[in-house]
Amino acid sequence: MQFWGKACLAIIAMAGALACVAPAAQAQDRCTAYANEMVGLDQRARQMRCPGWSSHSNWQNHYNWCTTKTPAQTNGAVDTWSAKFDGCAFSYGGQGGGYKPPPPANAPKQDASRTPICKSFAKYLVTWRNKAIATGCTLGAVKEGSWSEGEAYTFCMGTSDAEFRTRSPQALGAKGVFEKACTQELRRPIKL
Structure with a gap:
């Protein structure tokens, strides 16, 4: 024992x-x-x-x-x-502080006549993005939504002539993309 x-x-x-x-x-x-x-x-x-x-x-x-x-x-x-x-x-669109979007390979030389439209496009793109974020939308899938105003301007100035002709001074295409993405994400109708 x-x-x-x-x-x-x-x-x-x-x-x-x-x-x-x-x-x-x-x-x-x-x-x-x-x-x-x-x-x-x-x-x-x-x-x-x-x-x-x-x-x-x-x-x-x-x-x-x-x-x-x-x-x-x-x-x-x-x-x-x-x-x-x-x-x-x-x-910075997932690219960090030093990111600059590359111009398209077929981009023409900088055309000064594009400046007013591209400045307006860039301003509106950032405005739509900020309004979308204010609704609670994260816009994770919308890469253009993360651009700064300067990056959006550079992108617009570097597009081909055919792409530039589709560019809206009020960035209405981006607005539509944000509304659609946010509507899907938040599962309620979003109008910016």
Whole structure:
């Protein structure tokens, strides 16, 4: 009987030791995942040249920081940096701060007579996009919707003659695309 008593005590002691090891292993797994996520975000943001990005890709520093924080604090940090990254990606059409849309291969030389129409087109495109966003629509699938006014102007000026003739000074084609995309996304009629 004495053997079984010692065996039971040994089993109980091992179970207690495993219970103490489990939280430490969970913290290591959590911090490994945190450091991987932060380095991945930093590298994507730097590749996109996000303006004002101030994180870093030092995996060990991210890991060490995580080990001194609660899960809620590390989740909050990931959420904050993810939101900054998403803001950069959305503001610049998923291409980052240094993105400039390339002119079409068959684009004619810059024709100064296009300037008034393209300026108007760019202004309206951004206006329609902002109105669509105000309805709650994310416009994730509409690449032109993420252009800045300058990028939309550059795009318009660089289109072929045939494309330019279809360009509306009020960007009515873009307005229609936004309305359709937002109507589908929000599942209610959207008129901008």
